[in-house]
Amino acid sequence: MAEVSPLEEVVALGTDPQAMEQALQMTLREEEELQQQIGRALAESVRATAKGEDPTTLTRLGGPANLEGTLASLDASIPTLQSVYAGAGKLEGRIAETRAMADVVSRRVREIDLARSRALEALAHVRRVVELRECLKGVKECMAREDLEAASDFVHRYRSSGVGHADGEDEAESSAEFKMREESLSRTALEELTRAFEARDEDKILKVCRVFAKLGQPTEGVSRLLRYRCDQLRRDVELEIELTSAEEDPEARHDVEYDPSHASGGAGSDGNGSSSPAKSYLDLLVHLLNQGAAVVQRTSSVVRRHISKSKDLQALVVSSIHAECDGLITKILRSFMERRRVEERARMIISDPSRLGEAMRLGTTGWIGNEEEERTEAIQTLDAFLDDAALMLKHTETYNQFIQGKRADLGMADNESREYINVVQELAGYYAVMEKTYMATAIDTALEIEGVMERTSLPPATSRSGANGLSAGAEGLHHEDDASRGKQVVVSTIAEDAFFVVDKCRDRATATGHTDSICAVVNHIVQVLEERVAVQLQGRVNAIRSGAQSLGLQGQEQFDRLRAAAFSQAQQALSATQGAAGTGAPSKSKTNSDSKQGGDDEDAESLRSPETTLNSLALCIVYTNRLRATLEAYADSLPDDRRRRHLKECVDGFLETSDLFQRTLNRGLDSLTRLIKPRLQSRVQSTVGNPGISFELTEDEYMSQNESNDPYVWAVLQTADDLLNETCLHLDLDSTQQLGVRVAGVTADELMAAVVQKRFTAFGALLLDRQLRSIVKFFDGRIGADARLRFRRLQQITDLLNLDRVEDVHDVYVPPSSASDTTALDKRAVKRALALRVDFKQDDIKRLKI
Structure with missing residues (x-):
């Protein structure tokens, strides 16, 4: 049987891709085996050659016998080389056949891919034609029975099927007709939406908005829905403003809280969405804010559940209603300030606060009474206005926080109306000015x-x-x-x-x-x-x-x-x-x-x-x-x-x-202290400061006196106690303590002024120390630790007078810690205090280095 080449095998396989792939794999394996055989043959040839020697070398070594051996080896390797050569030729042929076979395979694969793509295109064309005809038929039938939502379902089905666009003439005609029907459906939906708005049919409005969403126009439906909601809210509020301006009692006041979570309706609204006239501007503002919050929440929920979850549509809802509410709040606040004549009243009060009564009478009648009654009525009227203004500012601030929270959740930047900001700031300014007038007038009345x-x-x-x-x-x-x-x-x-x-x-x-x-x-x-x-x-x-x-x-x-x-x-x-x-x-x-x-x-x-x-x-x-x-x-x-x-x-x-x-x-406590000081000064001068009283005592004189029979100290303390008890009888406890601190300071100063006029022996200094301890103990019971601080200078003088020698001054004296320390004696005062001891020599004092 004749040998069949790989190329002939490929041709014989026809267009079967699997058989062609198997043949190709077999050829590659045969080629790999042939290469291995050639490699082994070359290796054997090299080894055979390596066993011989170089003829030049052999000649240099000088042996014809060796040369003959080399030639014999070469003759022996010729068959091997011939086999290698033949195998190389065969390998070259097989490689050429493999290349030709690969070209055939590649060409056949391209032909198969082309055929497959044409088959898919044909299938898509068939599906497109069928889908288009079915959707066109469905749209016609639905529009014939005026079922817009079902017709929009067919449009949405065709758009979302992903079948592409038609190229054929028949299909182009059908596509053009379908587009025409789609445009007609869009126009019909607009007409239906308009009629639904006029009839205030909420269910129908929602259905038509869903039609726009399925037609690929969700923004069109949502924007018209928002326009309808805002128009409805505007008409309601503008009517309320007219009624309130005409009927409101200028002094009416209703403390109604703003609830951003109010889901539907608002102040003054009934179950059908209509509203009754608000009783005051405050009620009207609360009504608007509740209604605005309700519209935002209700519309956002409708859009998210029935139309689209797109953040862009949610942002459109918030921004549209925000802009409308800003404008309506501005109108309410303007009307409120005009109706209450806020600017005119504020100007009169600023120019002359005494014209408060005249300012509050603007636009009112029936104020009859004396000046005091009219001022009381004016204060009450101003108080009522401030309550209304404060509550309005409170509600606008709460509204701002509500809107800012919504915008932040959607990643929107703040975008408040400039006119709205201005009117709120204007009301806040008038409120602050008139609040000051109220405070001042009320406090003046309290003073009277x-x-x-x-x-x-x-x-x-x-x-x-x-x-x-x-x-x-x-x-x-x-x-x-x-x-x-x-x-x-x-x-x-x-x-x-x-x-x-x-x-x-x-x-x-x-x-x-x-x-x-x-x-x-x-x-x-x-x-x-x-x-x-x-x-x-x-x-x-x-x-x-x-x-x-x-x-x-x-x-x-x-x-x-x-x-x-x-x-x-x-x-x-x-x-x-x-x-x-x-x-x-x-x-x-x-x-x-x-x-x-x-x-x-x-x-x-x-x-x-x-x-x-x-x-x-x-x-x-x-x-x-x-x-x-x-x-x-x-x-x-x-x-x-x-x-x-x-x-x-x-x-x-x-x-x-x-x-x-x-x-x-x-300053008041200091003045009270000055009232007390003369009596204390007189008592100290009549006792310790009396020239007839001497501190140049002997031991026997010192021993004859004790705390119980010391008339000087007890006279001073009794006077201080009487003065403090009399003055502090009706004084609060903290001021009593502060006054006690001041009296202690006065007592210390007067005693020190009297002491520095005396001369002391060692026993006289001991007496002074005992007297000072009694005085400090008395004031310590009244003012606490501050007593020792007030008597610190006098205590230092007493300590110096009780020294045994002038040289011991360093044992008791502590210099001032800073220049501002006025409770410690300086160096000159120390030497003057030492000079009061009769037994201290002046020369020793002068030589003393402190």
Whole structure:
């Protein structure tokens, strides 16, 4: 049987790809085996050649026999080389056949691929034609029975089938007809949507919007739906504005809260989506915000569930309704300010605060009464307006947070209407200005009807306020066990009334959530407290100082009578100060003293007493610190860092206000100390400072005196105790302690002035040390550790006088730690103190190096 070449085998296999592949694999294996055979033959030839030797070498070695052996070896390798040559030729032929076979295979594969692609194209054409005809038929039938949603299903089916576009003439005609039907369906859907909007058929509106989504036009349907929702909301609100402008009671006030989670309807809406007239602008604003939030949530849900989950469509919903609500809020706020004549009233109040009553009467009738009644009515009207304005700002701020949250969830940038921002800022500005007017007027009214009231003062150690002055008990925040350790003191009602007004304004401002408004009101609170309350109390402290100066001019005798006269002069100065303050009306105390006797006279006397003034200042410090702490806690709760820092900077203004009250209180305590000082000075000069009293004692004289029969010390301490008990009887506990510190300082200064005029023996110095210990112990029981600090200089002098030798000064003397240390003796004072000892030589003192 004749041998068949691989090429002939391939041709014989025809177009069977699998058989051709098998033949190709067999040929490759045969080729690999042939190459291995050739390699083995070449290796054998090389080894045979290596066994012989180079003829040149053999000749050089000089042997013809070797040459003949080499030739014989070459002759023996010829058959092997011939076999290798023949195998190489055969391999070359097989390689050529393999290459030819590969070309045939490649050509056949290309032909098969081409045939397959043509078959697929033909199949796709058939499917496209069938799909197009079916969808076209379905669209015709559905449109014939006006079933738009089913027709859109066929359009969506054809678009999503992925069959491509037709090329044939018949198919092109069908495709053109299908496109025409699609356009017709889109026009019909627009007409149906318009009719659904007119009929307010929510179900039909939703169906038609789904038609647009299936037609590949979701934005068209959603935008028209949003336009319809916004038009509906606009018509509703504009009607409400007209009705409210025509019918609203200018002083009506309804505290309605804004609920962003309100799912449907709103204030003034019924079950069918229509609304009844709002009763006030505040109700109208709440109605709009509830409706706007409901439209956002309802439309977003509809779009997400029935049309598309695309974020772009959700962003379109939020941005469209946001823009519409911004415009409507602007209209409501503008109408509110025009109807209430806010700008005109604010201008009148700014130009002249005394025209508050006239400003509040604008646009109203029926105010009949005296000046006091009209002012009360004006304050109440202003208070009602501020409540409405604050609630409006609160609702707009809540609306801003709601919209910003929605936009942030969708990755949208903030885009508020400039007109909306301007009108909100304008209302916030008017609110802040009129809030200041309300505070100032209300506090002025409280000053005119000022009286006295009792409060419980707690020891400073139990105070929870953290401020100098009245403890937390003064705020009514004490426990029953604390109350048993405190005492009842009298304060002016101005502290309570003024801070009641301030707290109300603070709460109203923080309720707005509008940081700029809060900061403005905080600044106004600081200003009003300093210009109204602090100035009033400063005038009374100045009256105390005036009484103290008058007392100093009269001399030192008959102290009790002169002190009573000084207080009477303080009362007269206080009346003059109140008249100079320009309150415009007599105080409650003065009016009562002119018209009533008995208890009213006692209240007026108590109101003008220094103790009441100082107690009121201490209470103002506590209330100011509490006010600052409350606002700082509110600032810490703000999520935005910039707003938090801005508010805290404004709240820091209360530090200066608290410091102002503290400085005024300190001046008052200093004035009381000056009232006490003459009696103390007189007692010290008549005892320790008496020229007849000597400290040049012998041992027997020293031993004859003890603490129980020392008349000088007990006379000084009894005088100090009587003065403190009398002065601090109605003074709060913390001020009592501060006054005790001052009295201790005065006592120390007077004793030191008397001591440096004396001469001392060693036993006289011992007596002075014992007397000083008794005095320090007395004041230590009243003012605590501060007593030793007040008597430190005198104690150093006593320690120096009790030295055995001048050279021992370094054992007791501690130099001042700094130049500002005034409680330690300097070097000159040490030498002057040593010079008071009669047994210390002046030369030793002069030679002393400190």
